[in-house]
Amino acid sequence: MRALLVGISLENDPYDIDYSLAELKSLAEALDIEVVEKMYQKLERPNAKTYVGSGKLNEIIIAIHAYDIDVLIFNDELSPSQIRNIEELTKIEVIDRSYLILKIFEQRSQTKESYLEIKLAKDLYLLPRVQFLREKEDRIGGGGLTKGKGETQKELDQRHLRNEIVRIKDELERLQKMKSLQVEKRKRNDIPIVALVGYTNAGKSTTMNTILDLCGAKEEKKVLSKDQLFATLSTFNRKVTYNKVDFMLVDTIGFVSKLPHNLINSFYQTLEEVKNADLIIHVLDSSSPYINSQLMVVLNVLYSLNANKIPTIYLFNKWDKTINPNLSMPGAKSLYYSNKTKENLNELMNIILEYVTPSTIRSKILIPYSKGDLANLIEVNCHIYEKEYQAYGTYYDCEIPMKMYSIFHEYDLDTMVS
Numbered sequence: 001m002r003a004l005l006v007g008i009s010l011e012n013d014p015y016d017i018d019y020s021l022a023e024l025k026s027l028a029e030a031l032d033i034e035v036v037e038k039m040y041q042k043l044e045r046p047n048a049k050t051y052v053g054s055g056k057l058n059e060i061i062i063a064i065h066a067y068d069i070d071v072l073i074f075n076d077e078l079s080p081s082q083i084r085n086i087e088e089l090t091k092i093e094v095i096d097r098s099y100l101i102l103k104i105f106e107q108r109s110q111t112k113e114s115y116l117e118i119k120l121a122k123d124l125y126l127l128p129r130v131q132f133l134r135e136k137e138d139r140i141g142g143g144g145l146t147k148g149k150g151e152t153q154k155e156l157d158q159r160h161l162r163n164e165i166v167r168i169k170d171e172l173e174r175l176q177k178m179k180s181l182q183v184e185k186r187k188r189n190d191i192p193i194v195a196l197v198g199y200t201n202a203g204k205s206t207t208m209n210t211i212l213d214l215c216g217a218k219e220e221k222k223v224l225s226k227d228q229l230f231a232t233l234s235t236f237n238r239k240v241t242y243n244k245v246d247f248m249l250v251d252t253i254g255f256v257s258k259l260p261h262n263l264i265n266s267f268y269q270t271l272e273e274v275k276n277a278d279l280i281i282h283v284l285d286s287s288s289p290y291i292n293s294q295l296m297v298v299l300n301v302l303y304s305l306n307a308n309k310i311p312t313i314y315l316f317n318k319w320d321k322t323i324n325p326n327l328s329m330p331g332a333k334s335l336y337y338s339n340k341t342k343e344n345l346n347e348l349m350n351i352i353l354e355y356v357t358p359s360t361i362r363s364k365i366l367i368p369y370s371k372g373d374l375a376n377l378i379e380v381n382c383h384i385y386e387k388e389y390q391a392y393g394t395y396y397d398c399e400i401p402m403k404m405y406s407i408f409h410e411y412d413l414d415t416m417v418s
């Protein structure tokens with residue numbers, strides 16, 4: 001299938017049009033569509049009927065013949081009537097960015113939850129477009145809804161979709177309740193959470209696997225990492241122990257600009273875990289010429305998630321093939337890093353330890369009466385749950401700041417040799 005990409009560049013558009021179209025090309029290629037040419041128009045706002053203006057549409061029609069194009073791919077979500085109008089005028093198939101993303105998500109989903117979320121988003125997208133999308137579905141793969149043509153069939157399809165939507169919503173609600181319980185339990189258990197977030201293909205899953213390797217995790221605990229957009233579509237949690245400190249490492253779905261609006265909800269749901277993180281590792285692809293645009297997309301999502309106040313380290317990943325050795329994040333904690341050369345892996349682990357090592361430790365201590373100065377230190381610096389004068393000294397059940405613990409270690413009843 002030979003495609004022509006069509007975009008518009010709006011005034012004050014936060015996304016660079018070249019970047020956005022390059023990304024659209026990767027999305028199309030992920031579905032084995034060959035991109036032959038790109039075109040865009042500067043506009044104040046999209047044309048309500050045909051997205052681009054009529055002059056541009058004429059240029060597009062000429063290009064269709066010149067390049068032997070089979071499909072037009074638009075860089076934004078089009079309304080059903082825009083698709084219909086453009087198809088009528090150009091006489092070829094029209095798809096949009098949302099449709100591409102939904103198709104990729106559909107092909108890549110690995111867990112039941114992500115499968116249902118994508119199915120829901122796709123059904124919601126299809127509902128108003130049911131009639132003319134059935135044929136497209138068959139051509140691009142994945143199968144249509146049901147066979148048949150005509151108004152009655154359209155109504156049947158729509159009813160089928162509505163029933164499906166209700167059923168999926170119920171099932172998702174049930175799954176999400178279970179997930180919230182697990183998150184709650186983790187919070188109660190107080191295992192610190194470290195979340196890897198970042199643009200799609202930045203290297204989050206590879207970084208997760210590097211850390212799992214370092215911590216001696218079993219091979220089956222590893223996550224899928226691949227050179228493709230949206231390799232990871234759900235959140236994956238792995239408990240890790242490093243230097244005797246436990247923490248939960250969380251791999252997340254990759255971010256992307258202009259997400260289909262039906263997917264946004266489930267996308268945010270998937271990222272719920274990030275809100276509870278004690279540390280966010282924001283993974284950046286230093287080899288991408290679009291690192292700044294990608295950074296902005298991720299920062300915006302974190303802001304919408306209310307996760308922008310969580311301590312964050314910016315990881316300039318793929319430093320082995322950076323195209324700009326002067327990259328920096330002024331005023332923020334950042335690290336040049338590579339999964340390939342393992343450059344700064346130890347530094348990364350030290351930063352993680354800083355955030356996941358508990359700041360206090362609850363201990364049962366027996367201080368001999370001869371060590372009045374130590375008892376005094378506890379009285380002044382520790383939260384005391386219980387205190388008792390016993391035969392050999394003062395017993396404390398107390399919360400000791402980690403930094404002071406070594407002073408009391410030999411009086412800890414749990415570690416004392418009797």
Ligand SMILES: Nc1nc2c(ncn2[C@@H]2O[C@H](COP(=O)(O)OP(=O)(O)OP(=O)(O)O)[C@@H](O)[C@H]2O)c(=O)[nH]1
Nearest residue numbers: 201202203204205206225226227230231232254339
């Ligand atoms: N050269 C180089 N390649 C890397 C590095 N880290 C990751 N990669 C490659 O980058 C590609 C994407 O890596 P992933 O870890 O799957 O990326 P991700 O951020 O999890 O992507 P999504 O799950 O799609 O959001 C893979 O081909 C990795 O081998 C690195 O430090 N250097």
Ligand SMILES: [Mg+2]
Nearest residue numbers: 204205231232
């Ligand atoms: Mg991944």
